[in-house]
Amino acid sequence: MTAQLNPCGDVAVLVPAAGAGVRLGAGGPKALRQLGGEPMLVHTIRRVAAAPSVRTIVVAAPPLDVEAVHALLAPVAPVLVVPGGAERQESVAAALAAVPVGPEIILVHDAARALAPPSLVESVAAAVRAGSDAVIPVLPVVDTVKEVDGDGFVLGTVDRATLRAVQTPQGFRRSVLAAAHASAAASLTDDAGLVEKLGVRVTCVPGHEHALKITRPFDLAIAELLLERPA
Ligand SMILES: Nc1ccn([C@@H]2O[C@H](COP(=O)(O)OP(=O)(O)OP(=O)(O)O)[C@@H](O)[C@H]2O)c(=O)n1
Numbered sequence: 056m057t058a059q060l061n062p063c064g065d066v067a068v069l070v071p072a073a074g075a076g077v078r079l080g081a082g083g084p085k086a087l088r089q090l091g092g093e094p095m096l097v098h099t100i101r102r103v104a105a106a107p108s109v110r111t112i113v114v115a116a117p118p119l120d121v122e123a124v125h126a127l128l129a130p131v132a133p134v135l136v137v138p139g140g141a142e143r144q145e146s147v148a149a150a151l152a153a154v155p156v157g158p159e160i161i162l163v164h165d166a167a168r169a170l171a172p173p174s175l176v177e178s179v180a181a182a183v184r185a186g187s188d189a190v191i192p193v194l195p196v197v198d199t200v201k202e203v204d205g206d207g208f209v210l211g212t213v214d215r216a217t218l219r220a221v222q223t224p225q226g227f228r229r230s231v232l233a234a235a236h237a238s239a240a241a242s243l244t245d246d247a248g249l250v251e252k253l254g255v256r257v258t259c260v261p262g263h264e265h266a267l268k269i270t271r272p273f274d275l276a277i278a279e280l281l282l283e284r285p286a
């Protein structure tokens with residue numbers, strides 16, 4: 056069965072959503088936790104599906120919740136749902152394996168970045184379409200950053216001018232992401248890291264403050280406030 060949005064779209068979006076949400080505290084898998092009266096994943100998929108370039112969405116769900124996630128998202132958008140793995144990287148690999156023939160641009164987008172706007176999906180996809188093999192949205196680091204030792208003593212001050220905080224969606228030419236996952240040795244925290252290991256150049260585009268990752272209770276509180284603000 057196909058699960059297509061825009062049949063003219065050239066983008067598939069993989070949504071790893073199988074994380075436990077340990078840092079958010081007790082309450083079940085993070086992607087299914089409530090945000091503004093709806094599960095976080097509903098907000099994520101609604102925004103991804105509103106991006107005109109998106110043809111296919113594949114969600115990697117907590118293995119025990121695959122059927123429930125499919126039922127939850129059916130009224131939101133046509134999606135494929137696969138069981139995720141024990142690590143984020145395994146979840147992305149499982150979703151990648153389920154992408155049908157067609158889309159040549161693949162984005163990977165955390166369910167936990169539930170308020171990333173459709174315009175960010177489009178800008179990352181556009182940069183891949185324009186010729187980049189790999190694209191990440193980034194924000195400048197606004198705090199002074201120190202390197203410290205294991206005892207909590209400062210070793211030095213890092214030059215933050217060359218540092219960036221990395222968000223999702225991250226975008227890739229399909230063959231590049233497939234090669235990166237096929238040759239992945241260790242588990243990394245993002246897909247661009249796997250691509251870097253292949254020696255592929257990764258392009259940065261401006262990120263968006265609403266694409267914050269909901270990791271701790273404070274992040275969830277910020278996201279609730281953002282939802283209450285008029286567009
Ligand atoms: N085995 C895993 C682990 C994480 N993720 C997903 O990867 C994204 C980024 O992960 P993070 O925010 O760190 O989520 P958790 O792993 O759930 O967080 P924690 O480490 O606090 O448990 C999330 O959308 C999460 O659902 C996943 O699909 N499969």
Ligand SMILES: C[C@](O)(CO)[C@H](O)COP(=O)(O)O
Binds near residue numbers: 165246268270
């Ligand atoms: C992919 C990611 O969102 C980029 O910032 C992040 O690396 C994944 O989250 P984690 O909490 O570092 O596992």
